[in-house]
Amino acid sequence: MARMNLLQAINSALMIAMEENEKVMVFGEDVGYFGGVFRATSNLQEKFGRGRCFNTPLTEQGIIGFANGLASHGSVPIAEIQFGDYIFPAFDQIVNETAKFRYRSGGQFSCGTLTIRTPYGGGIAGGLYHSQSPEAFFAHVPGMKIVVPRNPYQAKGLLLSSIRDDNPVLFMEPKRLYRAAVGEVPEDDYELPLGKADIVKEGSDITLLAWGAQVEVVEKAAQKAEADGISCEIVDLQSILPWDRDTVAESVAKTGRLLISHEAPMTGGFAGEIAAAIQEACFLNLESPIARVCGLDTPYPLAHEKEYMPDELKVYEAIVRSVNF
Amino acid sequence: MARMNLLQAINSALMIAMEENEKVMVFGEDVGYFGGVFRATSNLQEKFGRGRCFNTPLTEQGIIGFANGLASHGSVPIAEIQFGDYIFPAFDQIVNETAKFRYRSGGQFSCGTLTIRTPYGGGIAGGLYHSQSPEAFFAHVPGMKIVVPRNPYQAKGLLLSSIRDDNPVLFMEPKRLYRAAVGEVPEDDYELPLGKADIVKEGSDITLLAWGAQVEVVEKAAQKAEADGISCEIVDLQSILPWDRDTVAESVAKTGRLLISHEAPMTGGFAGEIAAAIQEACFLNLESPIARVCGLDTPYPLAHEKEYMPDELKVYEAIVRSVNF
């Protein structure tokens, strides 16, 4: 075990994957010699050469197009999109190509070996274009897996699983926690299962569901609520697609209440999908409406970032409202 | 009044808009001399000249980028994307640019005059890439409006409103109905309001909610259910964003049940958002879980299209299940 921040945990996973399999290649904007603008890919080029870790020209659609081809060849591409906000030029390559490659060819060809890494999320004074949380866009794309870790330990184990999983995975890294989240992480290889939610804390009155950096926020809100005598169960979804409905439903069957929180705008966000599925699965268990505490339905603002965010106070208020329904 | 099919109704709206305002320009792939692959833009170039109705090079990101610039200049662009399946290369221009133009500039500049027209939907043996219903992707984009007509009359009135509305509108045309849907349409100018759902048929036992070509499907299912003595209220949402929550909630408060049906894959589809919002608004009214009858969570298949579709039989079955819950 070693103390690592989230970036170091990711770097450690990349090192292990590249050492283990020479087909693994890491590329994207500035990931080469420089090691990435956040330094997640530090030392990879030095260690594995320019052939296996390299800068690409500045074109996200090109990066993912190239990665799709490389994956279909049987290589194992790990493509970085510098910010989640800049993944949209690659949307067609992901939605129409990556995700549909296997299906359209009857399993003859696939992009199963592909992993796309990208930092996402706000709270860093980044405004419209360095703060977005685009997971819901990809949650509507059959064929993709989406994974979001909440801390260094999850990050390393989930990233290793994502790289080795034979399906294309979008791996979203909460950049607010890159250096802020520090924890014990095994230096060796380990995996954490995809598609499984993690019960962070058990409780009996309400289930709080979040992922990535937002888990910390609901944890703080839960502490506040516990001081009022409300017992919160906290679930980290971890995988957005496919998501672990059964674990969530079991929790809600027990607590009778559900609150979902994410930073992305409410309308069309993934909380909507969860709420729809859980009201169906737990119709007779629910004691109050499923609550969503999310970003506002506006672009992500700068000067009003604090007001925009679904912070612990807003989550706390929603817990209280739900319990007092 | 004249009998028109859906294409003719759209053509008529375009004619009126171009006659009225010389700033209106229509462009896209093959929309010029040829009049579009579906012929929605027939005769526009002939009538208004190549400057105002023209072919573009084959680049969707370019078409929308160009349209954004033209809109921000104060012209009134109506851009066609040949198939909804090919809108994804323009995703960045729509999500990061069109939708955020006004907000990021504090209202100094905007793409408010832009209308994007695109045919969408299945049932035409189109397989993966001529069948998609991408509305949910855009429903998560604050700043956009999304409109889907169900028949020629709605198409003309809603399109004229969309063109004149001072917000960017994605206008999605159910291509299965282009020639199949025929009805009485005023030859003159008229508008139908954006953001308003339309109660197609009143009923008391369950609310059936759909949009575009799917309205016809739920209508057929409703007929079958009525034969069993189940009274169905049918609501056509018409505007996906912003959507008319109050009309839907009022209907559900009355009927106590809601079924939502769309062709797009279930997970992450817009039915999820509606279900989430309505379970909150109508928690105490709901007598059974909100049901979703949607496309499967797969790419849109060809050989199994019939099995994939949320057809009237599937909707009917879900109505019965909901009422017998």
Place this chain on the structure above:
Amino acid sequence: MQDRDHLSNVGITHTAKIIANGIIDIPMLQLLQADGTSFEEAKLPDLDQETAVKIYETMKFIRVLDERMVSAQRQGRISFYLASTGEEAASAASAAALEPQDLIMSQYREQGALAYRGYTTEQFMNQMFSNEKEANKGRQMPIHYGDKPLNFMTISSPLGTQIPQAAGYAYGQKMAGEDAITICYFGEGAASEGDFHAGLNMAAVLKCPAIFFCRNNGYAISTPSNEQFAGDGIASRGIGYGIKTIRVDGNDALAVFAATTEARKIAIEEQCPVLIEAMTYRLAAHSTSDDPTGYRSKDEEEKWRQKDPISRLRNWLISKDWLDEEKDVESLEEMRQDVLKQLKLCEQVPVCSIEHIVEDVYDTPPWHLQEQLSELKDHIRKYPEAYPATAGRINNG
């Protein structure tokens, strides 16, 4: 850290002269005249009789297939077709210059390349009837061929997406030390997509052993090439990317073969991309959904019919005594019979059983797809008459 100087190769001028279009003229390689005799100055490629005849037979076969399937579509037997009439040399002769281990990524009008590789009439038919014998399991519209054993990547409809993919695939071949390249076909229309720019630039920078083969056939559906670009075709763009480039007469099978042979040699030896622009003409309608009389004249088409690549090659073969005219007529008839026979056989083959609807989305169907399948099967069992294609074979799983 080595110092960089991005001006090291830049010359200096002191006069503000704007460079206009036309400073480079990229000529078109032509070896055969319209009547099939070769130009005097022409240096013909090293092409043996067997290969030459195979190219010719492939082109002939494709012409037969195209004609037959356009009719089949009109008869309502298949839903869609897309012919390559007039462009057969571009795809067949380029494929002939490749090795079997080279990967082919095609746009959709390169049935000639596929047939050259050995895709059988039956395989063509199975794909077009999207039946259960087809390797792609009938998931896409007709003409979206794909066959792994033949190293022919399954076609996808969104235009241009295969261009950066080809760069990536070729990079994989290079890193794996394979003696193989990737060829990527696309139209001059698709070359307007952003993916074209991304793909060619990446291939140049990352030195990917790929041939980018543009069929410039003058049209993208109804859009003529002068509304598609304002420069000197697609070839002139190669220069901007620093990619070795050649323009060739796409209706001249020998020229196409020569150019592609040379391009493959460079791609392998120098491990770098090469761009080929083949000038041709889409004599066919864009597809069976299209009617070109709406946007071009019969006269214009007629001029190009005179440049038919098949008769041009035939004449040359005859002049070389490599082709027997009588046998040629016989084999045409045989091809027609074969196509008709397979058409009739394959249209009888059922589509895949319903389980396949959720397969290949992921490596294995996750819980939600299993749930959806099981509901769907229950539903089909309840209403078998509504789902005739699958109800008959539904299992009890």
Place this chain on the structure above:
Amino acid sequence: MQDRDHLSNVGITHTAKIIANGIIDIPMLQLLQADGTSFEEAKLPDLDQETAVKIYETMKFIRVLDERMVSAQRQGRISFYLASTGEEAASAASAAALEPQDLIMSQYREQGALAYRGYTTEQFMNQMFSNEKEANKGRQMPIHYGDKPLNFMTISSPLGTQIPQAAGYAYGQKMAGEDAITICYFGEGAASEGDFHAGLNMAAVLKCPAIFFCRNNGYAISTPSNEQFAGDGIASRGIGYGIKTIRVDGNDALAVFAATTEARKIAIEEQCPVLIEAMTYRLAAHSTSDDPTGYRSKDEEEKWRQKDPISRLRNWLISKDWLDEEKDVESLEEMRQDVLKQLKLCEQVPVCSIEHIVEDVYDTPPWHLQEQLSELKDHIRKYPEAYPATAGRINNG
């Protein structure tokens, strides 16, 4: 229907010669030598003293602003900054060649163009403090300027998106019969985006009166231009699009002015696009988040410091007797004072009131945004200490 012939301008060859890189060499226009004297053969542009001095003063001001704001960022007074050190001539001198009615679309390193247009120190500061006095309402990060009265389009971070937008805007100007063009700035890195390809090609085909101005400063963050493209810079791509093109020394204000003047003339008179590639060097770090010592040498930077565009122009002005050296030093100090003063004033200005959070998403806030605002206001009223920037001024609406 006129017959088309897409081969009408194509020459013929009978030898399979692959065209390699380097067949065209695009020279770089240079008028001033490094010491500020002009080349003998150079034909200098028609540039009056007033304009020349204004260009110079703008460059000087930007240098001062950049230095001050980089420090301000280090002090934690602003969150982010991005300097244009070494590249001031490219933006200031090009803007000087335009008319006020021309629209400027910039990438983010063109504060010189904005200052030349008359954006005040106070406006710069208001933007960087995202306060309520700023025209964009503080919605974006520092340096995302935009000002409608100055015809300077609000900057957006996603790279390259403004390129097809510029084509569209220029098309609008043309259709409206305006005596105006659009200039679109971007870096050589951004030119790798698909939007670059789409934008330039559309501008060429649709004959849009726009200047596409590429600052090739050798780097895109850490990525040197030889990992960005393999061709002859960005200028060589213009040929491929059939766009008139010129390459210019971006550190030579006179050359930039001359090239842009000529480009604007062509764009207006011929109603067509022109591409300018200005060769320069990013002496600054990419932004305050960047540390270039991680990827390039001090030596390399030093070489470029010797080519400083400001001293080059200063020397020329002095040689023309258009600049008083003493006053030059004084005005530098005045600029510094002015910047410091405005910095101190503007950092006190509050941000917009909370109502603005839902404005400008649509023309008017729809029901769901009204609902969200009203809940938010209730929440802030309940926890005012948690939202100090807005709680103090919350109204009771």
